Amino acid sequence: MNKVPVLEIFGPTVQGEGMTIGQKTMFIRTAGCDYQCSWCDSAFTWNGTEKQNINWMTAEEIWNTLYELGGDTFSHITISGGNPALLPSLGPVVDFLKEKGMTLALETQGSKWQSWLPLIDEVTLSPKPPSSGMDTDFTILENIIDHLKNHPKVCLKIVIFDEKDLAYAEIVHQRFPQLPLYLQVGNSWLEADDESLLQYLLKRYEWLIDQVMKSTVFKNVKVLPQLHAYVWGNKRGV
């Protein structure tokens, strides 16, 4: 099967979070996930509610859609999900987009290896903290990190909702101190109006900053919000 299940292609827009925050990029969002995080902000990728909207696309069809949307304005593409690392069929897509001269970023929770992962220019591994309700398989995560040990741009990103999540992030940071760590403000208020959400998220960002600033474990870390939620609330496709 050389087709990829795609739920959204949009852009150009800015990446709102993590290692490439602010980057002008196009987004490809694949369907399907091996996790069901309690606070997932893209649950439509795995909970069946948009099954009828999944578009099985070839590499060339994906490129054509990207080009129709972005024309000659972009050179960076972000692949997100769901968990795109579930898909062996992304290999030909990665090859195709690299041949077009694109820089590729991808986010995955680090629960599955794919041979095409080293070809991604910017790999974000985002293991999920206790608040998600998911368990991290550290053997698999460690194996993936080991396979990527010569890759120049791999980082860890952990969403933080509470103190238990912070304790989890400390453990991950101490286990993989060689990887840049991004701590990200969690957003579980998916029904909020934009203004209330903004005030709530700023308060949560300030809380997270306060926690991290006093920590002697988190010395060299980055603490970031999701900028897109500041600008566009919970709106999709931006």
Next chain:
Amino acid sequence: MNKVPVLEIFGPTVQGEGMTIGQKTMFIRTAGCDYQCSWCDSAFTWNGTEKQNINWMTAEEIWNTLYELGGDTFSHITISGGNPALLPSLGPVVDFLKEKGMTLALETQGSKWQSWLPLIDEVTLSPKPPSSGMDTDFTILENIIDHLKNHPKVCLKIVIFDEKDLAYAEIVHQRFPQLPLYLQVGNSWLEADDESLLQYLLKRYEWLIDQVMKSTVFKNVKVLPQLHAYVWGNKRGV
């Protein structure tokens, strides 16, 4: 003279902008600037209003103050100004802090070379656009960039207030395409209350995103706000 004119030392806090946005860091702000940007948010470093607060400090005194504030919670220090690259006397400070195992970031407009610049881990060159009222000496800027050509972490950051600033940023980007470019929302509303400022800055960020997204010159760029202004308004020392 082995002392450095210091106006502020504070932290740990997060870096609110640019290449290391979100980074947990300490700040050292030096006094003195060769520019007088119309919208400077740190004009007290050069306009004489805080001349009496300048503290001439040795490397060891600076380190002691940092350690009193941050104890064992930090490993990253940002040197800002004013224009810290005016100061040959920063050399011993850079050496001292590197010996302590610190990662160092520095921002300068790129109007002056110092032999210690290559020792800075993360160098942000921020030439000033037309709205500043300043002129860029491209010969000097190019010379600095050339001297740093083997440095792994140098970027350009340009504050954008209007379309003329964007046109300037295009020229800089086309002249130095090898350097990562950060376009930053300008904040000239230094008397605003926090809530009005936040709404204003978000609108300006959305405007900047819109402009950059349709550009075929700005393909591979990052567009960012000043996060600290979202969280703390125009407050100093955070």
